[in-house]
Amino acid sequence: xxxxxxxxxxxxxxxxxxxxxxxxxxxxxxxxxxxxxxxxxxxxxxxxxxxxxxxxxxxxxxxxxxxxxxxxxxxxxxxxxxxxxxxxxxxxxxxxxxxxxxxxxxxxxxxxxxxxxxxxxxxxxxxxxxxxxxxxxxxxxxxxxxxxxxxxxxxxxxxxxxxxxxxxxxxxxxxxxxxxxxxxxxxxxxxxxxxxxxxxxxxxxxxxxxxxxxxxxxxxxxxxxxxxxxxxxxxxxxxxxxxxxxxxxxxxxxxxxxxxxxxxxxxxxxxxxxxxxxxxxxxxxxxxxxxxxxxxxxxxxxxxxxxxxxxxxxxxxxxxxxxxxxxxxxxxxxxxx
Amino acid sequence: xxxxxxxxxxxxxxxxxxxxxxxxxxxxxxxxxxxxxxxxxxxxxxxxxxxxxxxxxxxxxxxxxxxxxxxxxxxxxxxxxxxxxxxxxxxxxxxxxxxxxxxxxxxxxxxxxxxxxxxxxxxxxxxxxxxxxxxxxxxxxxxxxxxxxxxxxxxxxxxxxxxxxxxxxxxxxxxxxxxxxxxxxxxxxxxxxxxxxxxxxxxxxxxxxxxxxxxxxxxxxxxxxxxxxxxxxxxxxxxxxxxxxxxxxxxxx
Numbered sequence: 001x002x003x004x005x006x007x008x009x010x011x012x013x014x015x016x017x018x019x020x021x022x023x024x025x026x027x028x029x030x031x032x033x034x035x036x037x038x039x040x041x042x043x044x045x046x047x048x049x050x051x052x053x054x055x056x057x058x059x060x061x062x063x064x065x066x067x068x069x070x071x072x073x074x075x076x077x078x079x080x081x082x083x084x085x086x087x088x089x090x091x092x093x094x095x096x097x098x099x100x101x102x103x104x105x106x107x108x109x110x111x112x113x114x115x116x117x118x119x120x121x122x123x124x125x126x127x128x129x130x131x132x133x134x135x136x137x138x139x140x141x142x143x144x145x146x147x148x149x150x151x152x153x154x155x156x157x158x159x160x161x162x163x164x165x166x167x168x169x170x171x172x173x174x175x176x177x178x179x180x181x182x183x184x185x186x187x188x189x190x191x192x193x194x195x196x197x198x199x200x201x202x203x204x205x206x207x208x209x210x211x212x213x214x215x216x217x218x219x220x221x222x223x224x225x226x227x228x229x230x231x232x233x234x235x236x237x238x239x240x241x242x243x244x245x246x247x248x249x250x251x252x253x254x255x256x257x258x259x260x261x262x263x264x265x266x267x268x269x270x271x272x273x274x275x276x277x278x279x280x281x282x283x284x285x286x287x288x289x290x291x292x293x294x295x296x297x298x299x300x301x302x303x304x305x306x307x308x309x310x311x312x313x314x315x316x317x318x319x320x321x322x323x324x325x326x327x328x329x330x331x332x333x334x335x336x337x
Numbered sequence: 338x339x340x341x342x343x344x345x346x347x348x349x350x351x352x353x354x355x356x357x358x359x360x361x362x363x364x365x366x367x368x369x370x371x372x373x374x375x376x377x378x379x380x381x382x383x384x385x386x387x388x389x390x391x392x393x394x395x396x397x398x399x400x401x402x403x404x405x406x407x408x409x410x411x412x413x414x415x416x417x418x419x420x421x422x423x424x425x426x427x428x429x430x431x432x433x434x435x436x437x438x439x440x441x442x443x444x445x446x447x448x449x450x451x452x453x454x455x456x457x458x459x460x461x462x463x464x465x466x467x468x469x470x471x472x473x474x475x476x477x478x479x480x481x482x483x484x485x486x487x488x489x490x491x492x493x494x495x496x497x498x499x500x501x502x503x504x505x506x507x508x509x510x511x512x513x514x515x516x517x518x519x520x521x522x523x524x525x526x527x528x529x530x531x532x533x534x535x536x537x538x539x540x541x542x543x544x545x546x547x548x549x550x551x552x553x554x555x556x557x558x559x560x561x562x563x564x565x566x567x568x569x570x571x572x573x574x575x576x577x578x579x580x581x582x583x584x585x586x587x588x589x590x
Contacts, residue, residue, distance in 0.1 A: 206448045206455040213428055213439050220426045223388060224443035225414035225501055231448070 010331040016283060024189055028182055040185050041253075042297060043290075047188045048249045050289035051195050053273040055242035057285030060274055062203050063235050064215035066138050069125060069145035070270045073240045075262035076121050076148065077114035077247025082166055082257050083158060084110040089167035107170035107178075107248070114248040115241040121148065122240020126233045145264050152259040163258020166251050178252055188249055192286070195242055199282055202238075211235055276317050278324025281332070287325045340399075341366045341505055341535050342387070347396035349382055349559075356382040357393065358559035364505070369527075369536040371546045374556030380539045381423060383556070384509050387537075388420050389413050400505070414443070419503035421494040423510045423539075429483040433474055433493050436482055437465035440500035468496040472526060488519030495526065506530065508538045512545055524548060555579070 011019070024047070031039035052074050059065040087094045087103035094103040104110065129140040153161045169178040178184050202208050210231045213221045221228050251257045260266075269292070277288020295313070299306035321328050342364040349357035356379045364370045374380055385391040387398060389410040398406045405413055427436050438461040442448055445460070455461060469475045472492040477485060482493060491511060498506060511527065512520050524545050530536065531549060540546055546553060547567050554564040557579045563570060570576055 201454075202451050204454045204456065205452055206442055206450040206458075206461075208451075209435075209439055209442065209455045210448050212430075216428045216430055217426055219390065220422070220428070221439075221443070222390075222410040223414060223420055223422075224440050224497065225411045225446070226443050226448065227409075227411045234449070 011329060013281070013283065013330050013332055016326075016330055020283070020286065021193075024192075028185055037181065040181050042293070044181075044185045044188050044253055046290045046293045047185075047192045048246050048253055049270070049273065049293060050286040051192050051246035051249070052243050052270055053277065053285035053289045054192075054195055054199060054282065055239045055246065056270055057274045057277075057279050057282060058199050058203070058242075059235055059239045060271070061279035061281070061284070062208065062215065063211040063232060065130075065232070065236065066271065067129075067236070067239070068138055068142040068264055068267045068271070069122075069148070070239075070243050071264070071266035072145040072148040072262045073118045073122055073243035074247035074250060075152065075257065075259070077118045077244030078251035078257040078261070079152060079155075079158065079247075080114040080117045080244070081110045081170060081248045081251050082164060084113065085170065086158065086164070086167050105168055105171045107172050110170055111245060111248045115244045118244025118247065119237050119241035122243075123233065123237045126236035126240075130229060130232050130236060142264055142267075145262070145267060149259050149262045149264070152262060159258065161259060163256060163260065166255040166257070169252045169255065170248070184253065188253075191245065191249060195245070196282060196286070199242075203282065207231065207234075272314055276314055276324055278326030280323055281326050284324050284326035287329075291325060339366055340364060341401055342537065343397075343399040344383075344387070345397040345399070347383070347386065347398065348394045349379075349386060349391065350394045356559050357386065357396075360396070360556075360560050362554055362561055362564070364535060364537050365552075367535055368551040369531045369538060369549050371538045371540060371550035371553045372556055373540070373546065373553060378556040379559040380556055381509060382559075384420070384507060384539060387507060388418065411443075414501050414503075415446070417502070417504035418507065419498040419501045419505070420507040421491075421498045421509060421511060423513055425487070425490045425494060427482045427490055427493050427497065430481065432479050432481055433469060433485060433489075434462070434465055434478040436493055437468050437496050437500060438462060440497040441465050441468075444501040464500070465496075468499055471499065472496040473522070486519075488515055488522065491515065491519070491523060492526070495523075495530075499530075503534065505535045505537065508536060508540075510539055510541065512540060512542045520545070 024043070027043050028040050031037055052070055056067060056070045059067060084094065084103050085105045088105040093100045095101040125141060125144045129137055129144065132140055158164050172178070176183055176187060178187065210221065210226055214228050214232060218228050273288035273292050274285045275288070276291060277286065278284030295310055296306060299309050317324060326332070340363040344360055344362040347357050347360040348355065360383065372380055372383070382391065386393050389408060393406065397404060400413070400416055400418060403416070405416065428439065431439065435456065438455070441461050441464045442455070466475065466478065469478050472495050474489060474492050474496060477489060482490065485493065495511070511523055515523065520542065527536070527549055538550065550567055552564060553567055553570045554561045555570060555576050562579055563573050563576050565573065
């Protein structure tokens with residue numbers, strides 16, 4: 001018997017969406033009422049991972065690509081912001097030589113740059129990896145992700161293996177102060193909402209239908225006249241850009257980044273978030289990120305071996321609830337077909 | 338009459354096995370051409386080379402005079418070739434209507450649209466509904482393809498193939514696995530399509546071939562041993578020995 005067959009109190013996807021939105025909007029109020037400001041930081045972190053998980057959930061659930069490089073794409077985004085801010089803080093030029101480029105800590109420049117560089121990395125990897133399918137695709141994205149990981153380990157100018165502290169958070173021309181926890185929380189929520197909304201439109205658009213069709217039967221799609229590789233590559237590149245944006249938020253959140261974050265184990269955590277939450281829907285990855293980071297926080301307060309409990313939990317969901325937490329909560333099947 | 342499809346000295350080797358062996362074939366504009374042959378004669382391998390899913394080892398394929406031997410699958414579709422598969426390859430998770438809408442979208446070539454809800458677009462819905470009506474599936478438009486009966490799924494296949502307004506329809510066993518009632522409906526439908534399209538048909542059902550085909554080519558061991566009208570093929574001695582010998586009872590059925 002599957003968990004989905006057991007009758008549980010269910011909520012419709014719409015109600016779930018409203019509950020999650022209201023919860024995220026009001027959490028800071030609650031945190032201040034009970035005087036645990038730590039929750040604001042924790043949930044900010046959950047939302048950043050939710051964005052990374054969404055970037056993966058989009059290509060995994062709707063286009064059938066199990067990518068092992070999501071943490072690497074996010075890490076690239078984080079490093080882009082770090083490098084810009086480092087040079088801005090030390091007053092050193094970003095690029096010197098015949099052409100001297102001065103740096104800036106402005107998020108209006110650095111965040112789009114983070115997205116652009118991550119998107120470019122995804123594009124290059126995609127050109128190679130998308131020629132393959134299934135296990136081979138997983139292995140190639142994994143191999144590229146490890147190459148990126150070792151590249152940053154060898155980047156001695158920016159901390160090498162030890163990583164580097166962010167010299168001052170991204171600025172918004174004096175409009176927004178990211179140093180304020182509450183402000184940071186709502187900026188992150190706004191980015192999450194925007195990404196969710198854009199992806200929501202995207203998966204129901206013509207482009208989205210092509211991806212869904214590809215996932216079900218790529219051969220047939222070609223026979224219908226679709227140049228399938230092009231669509232997959234564009235989707236993969238978009239996914240990289242979104243992960244890069246999450247990386248920009250992440251480095252501002254922890255004010256630190258190191259290659260450890262880009263290790264493939266991190267990418268597997270993100271896959272776990274997507275699978276646990278449910279990859280047949282865009283709400284699933286958001287749920288998954290929240291649940292896993294929440295579990296980590298709660299369980300690790302009891303034991304440092306919190307994964308002993310987390311592992312079997314993940315196993316249960318994978319074995320008995322194929323549609324993840326989203327399926328358990330809403331009782332709905334996939335909407336990625 | 339001129340040839341719409343021309344296959345010249347086509348070879349395909351899988352290791353030591355010659356699945357297609359110096360194969361020549363011409364399909365005239367407007368005709369219904371049936372391809373018959375025993376199992377393992379290389380019919381499907383030929384079909385896959387015609388659509389571009391398999392690259393030939395040697396030889397040439399011309400479509401309306403244009404050499405398409407090296408063109409990828411999707412570009413052949415846009416030139417006006419469409420195929421239906423032997424095993425039903427519809428999108429099981431989509432409704433019948435959505436299947437055809439996706440096929441229409443493939444034909445329109447405007448799929449880099451990221452915002453509008455495609456399922457509500459008239460430009461996709463209306464042509465798709467018209468195609469469903471044409472194959473007799475209009476009443477089943479909103480049924481998830483997986484829940485359609487086998488015969489209906491074949492009808493859906495045809496609607497999808499027609500979406501690209503093809504000049505040449507390649508039909509790989511359109512009657513495979515069908516009951517006699519369903520078969521009759523599809524044969525009727527093919528007879529209708531025959532009026533407006535050039536058809537190349539792989540089929541085992543001799544009744545269907547006799548009622549539909551203008552010409553028949555017989556494929557044995559990867560090569561065409563005879564081409565002619567149904568009556569010519571019936572009495573061809575080479576065909577008798579190579580192919581019909583052991584299947585005479587079916588032939589007279």
